[in-house]
Amino acid sequence: MQNHKFKIYIFLTFLLFFTTACSVSFKSGETGNDGGVYASANQGKLWKQMALIPTVTGSAKSIASLDNYSLAMDPSDDEAIYFGSLDNGLFYSYDRAKEWRVAEGLERKTVTAVAVDPDAKCIIYAAMENKIYKSTDCNRAWEQAYFDNNVETKIYSIAIDYYDSRNVYIATSRGEVIKSPDRGTSWQTVGRFDDEVKKIVISPNDSRVLFVGTDKKSVWRSLDGGVNWVSLEENLKTFKDSKKFRDLAMSQAEPGVIFLATDYGLLKSSDQGNTWSQIELITPEKKAVINSIAVSPKNAKEIYYVTNTTFYSSENG
Structure with a gap:
């Protein structure tokens, strides 16, 4: 396995x-x-x-x-x-x-990403290889909503705007963020990052605020729904190996609070990524490869993370 x-x-x-x-x-x-x-x-x-x-x-x-x-x-x-x-x-x-x-x-293939429309529960998007499939009837039937001409391209992440669920974002291994303004009928590229884009996160407090994690070129932020992007690499430069992205989670309870997992370890920002601080881990940073982070929607101090073998939790941030 x-x-x-x-x-x-x-x-x-x-x-x-x-x-x-x-x-x-x-x-x-x-x-x-x-x-x-x-x-x-x-x-x-x-x-x-x-x-x-x-x-x-x-x-x-x-x-x-x-x-x-x-x-x-x-x-x-x-x-x-x-x-x-x-x-x-x-x-x-x-x-x-x-x-x-x-x-x-x-098809019985790898599903690299899946997302559900927040306003229409029977609309589901699933990514397989270089394609996005969409169901509008709760999994009974599926149709292709996006196809990338490069068969080597992989789609790693799907994010849906909760304020206007017509807006759907996807992240690709080619280093692009692509947006649909009409639930997958048409698509346009809104970001190019010269590195694989592993994840898109929409702020739970303002859906115009987007974060993307690239494989080895740090995190980028948009404050206007993907029109303009700013790299946060300079803000993270004091943390060695922080350019290697693992995961990112945002707090719903406290606007602006972000948790970022990198090869350095676990980091926290309270101002949408302008400044960062280290979170002390139970395991030494270099020995803990963090694969996933989650934060309670009710309490920004209640966080969880997992490594290759172990689940960890903290109730004091």
Whole structure:
């Protein structure tokens, strides 16, 4: 199995942890060999694996052996969760991960990104290789919404403007941010960064404020919906190896608060990226490759991160 990545996602009252099908530790000395999805309703103290796939014959199937690549939750319905797998297509659950079903109509390939329209829950976008697929009927049928002429291009991230969900952004391995103003009917490039763009994040406090993480050329910020971009590399220069991006999360509870994971370690900004400070980690910075960060929507001091093998949480920022 590949040691690919782990993801965490918080939605108000519960925490989801998506893993690859290899060993991960939740507490010191405790490890497991199952992948898939784990859920916690008590801030990560106790976990339960959620991997069942029901069948017409009643035989037990599971996503526990699948490697995760992407995940998304319906912003308007915390029962609806989407699991993008490595080489096995898209799976979804409409009962908070109790049971999973495969999204028919999509190829069984790697789903590199998935997103749900915040205003129309049956509109889902899924990225596979150099294409974006769109469903308007809750996974029953899919159509191609975007195609990149370069077959080597990968789409790594999808972000939807919660203020105006017609605006859809995608990030590519070619170093572009591409925007659709009409839910995927037409597209235009709004940013070029000369490096792979790994993630797009829309500020939960102002949807005109965008951040993109590039593979090795730091983080960029736009304050006007992608019209203009500014590199934050100079603001991060005191932190060695901070140009190598791992993940970024923003606080909904405290506007302007950002958490950034890099090869340096975990950093925090309270002013939308103008200045940064180091967050002390339990593990030494160079020994902790952080794959994912999450911050509570209710409390900016409640943060979570995962390394290749271990889940960590903090209640004091």
